[in-house]
Amino acid sequence: MVLVYAESHEGKFKKAALEAVAYGSATAKVLGTECAAVVIGDANGASALGQYGASAVHHISSDNLGHFDSQTYAAALSGAATALGAKVVILAHNSVGKSLAGRIAVKLSAGCVTAANAVPTNDGAFKVKKNVFAGKAVADYQIDSDVKVLTLSGNSIKPEVIGADVTVSPLSVDVPASKIKVISTNKQQGDTAPLPEAELVVSAGRGMKDPGNWGIIEDLANSLGATTACSRPVADIGWRPHHEHVGQTGVAIKPNLYIAAGISGAIQHLAGVNSSKCIVVINKDPEAPFFKAADYGVCADLFDVVPKLTEAIKKAKA
Ligand SMILES: Cc1cc2nc3c(=O)[nH]c(=O)nc-3n(C[C@H](O)[C@H](O)[C@H](O)COP(=O)(O)OP(=O)(O)OC[C@H]3O[C@@H](n4cnc5c(N)ncnc54)[C@H](O)[C@@H]3O)c2cc1C
Numbered sequence: 259m260v261l262v263y264a265e266s267h268e269g270k271f272k273k274a275a276l277e278a279v280a281y282g283s284a285t286a287k288v289l290g291t292e293c294a295a296v297v298i299g300d301a302n303g304a305s306a307l308g309q310y311g312a313s314a315v316h317h318i319s320s321d322n323l324g325h326f327d328s329q330t331y332a333a334a335l336s337g338a339a340t341a342l343g344a345k346v347v348i349l350a351h352n353s354v355g356k357s358l359a360g361r362i363a364v365k366l367s368a369g370c371v372t373a374a375n376a377v378p379t380n381d382g383a384f385k386v387k388k389n390v391f392a393g394k395a396v397a398d399y400q401i402d403s404d405v406k407v408l409t410l411s412g413n414s415i416k417p418e419v420i421g422a423d424v425t426v427s428p429l430s431v432d433v434p435a436s437k438i439k440v441i442s443t444n445k446q447q448g449d450t451a452p453l454p455e456a457e458l459v460v461s462a463g464r465g466m467k468d469p470g471n472w473g474i475i476e477d478l479a480n481s482l483g484a485t486t487a488c489s490r491p492v493a494d495i496g497w498r499p500h501h502e503h504v505g506q507t508g509v510a511i512k513p514n515l516y517i518a519a520g521i522s523g524a525i526q527h528l529a530g531v532n533s534s535k536c537i538v539v540i541n542k543d544p545e546a547p548f549f550k551a552a553d554y555g556v557c558a559d560l561f562d563v564v565p566k567l568t569e570a571i572k573k574a575k576a
Pocket residue numbers: 462463464465466488489490491492503504505506507508519520521522523524525526527530540541542543546558559560561
């Protein structure tokens with residue numbers, strides 16, 4: 259059986275959770291087995307996971323899972339996998355999935371591949387694809403262990419309604435008490451999608467010259483309903499919050515549209531963004547390396563182009 263952790267946030271299943279269930283269902287088909295989802299905490303709306311391919315939904319509820327702690331959650335999910343006899347465990351490749359996958363793999367003595375981007379194949383050997391060498395190549399990873407753990411790169415599969423609601427049944431597993439006490443939580447402001455899930459991203463770099471100039475980037479993002487991002491130096495010097503930093507050492511994203519203004523396109527930046535479906539680069543330097551990775555390039559001053567682009571989008575939308 260394939261077991262998918264469907265993460266919910268404030269009573270809503272994230273897009274990443276639906277993608278993971280769709281991917282789990284496709285993986286189960288390849289293996290000739292069933293896909294079940296497991297939810298932790300609030301199970302409101304969990305029966306709808308059946309619509310995306312889960313044949314069963316299991317609900318783990320415990321006072322020890324009141325806040326996210328990778329140790330307690332890994333214990334709960336590996337316990338669920340063992341109890342249900344799961345051979346493949348799937349998580350989203352986001353901060354939660356990344357912090358759980360290795361821990362779960364150790365507990366289950368499982369081979370683990372993170373950031374898988376295609377449905378596995380099983381022609382005698384279980385193989386799964388992922389981007390390597392900063393996205394410049396795709397590698398096939400073969401997992402020979404009995405149990406396998408995968409994280410799914412965002413926007414790799416489109417969750418579609420293929421089934422109907424299923425019953426949610428309680429699942430009892432041993433969960434240790436958390437060693438972490440959450441004192442306060444700072445929530446990300448705004449109602450745009452979080453970066454790993456965003457389909458539209460507007461990003462800017464050191465070419466912005468000053469944090470006070472970011473209004474034009476926010477206006478462009480708002481006109482599209484896009485999420486904002488930035489290059490690493492911009493986050494390092496405090497012009498933008500760290501959660502916006504994309505690249506090798508930041509968030510890896512795969513939106514349908516990535517607009518980059520005033521970003522040179524260093525390899526470490528490209529590593530996190532070059533899986534984007536369409537890349538638009540605005541840079542005044544015709545030699546900027548980013549142009550080589552761009553689908554569309556505008557060689558001009560961003561302070562001239564970005565407001566015009568925003569106006570054009572607003573007009574087109576009106
Ligand atoms: C180990 C390591 C890990 C790293 N990880 C990351 C990472 O995860 N993400 C990341 O982003 N970087 C990362 N870096 C840093 C990376 O190497 C680059 O230094 C960084 O991406 C450059 O940021 P930038 O493009 O914003 O700035 P710059 O390189 O300074 O480029 C600014 C660009 O803006 C253009 N520009 C200037 N003014 C205008 C204007 N008016 N109109 C249009 N264009 C203009 C310039 O032509 C230039 O191309 C890492 C580096 C190392 C060593």
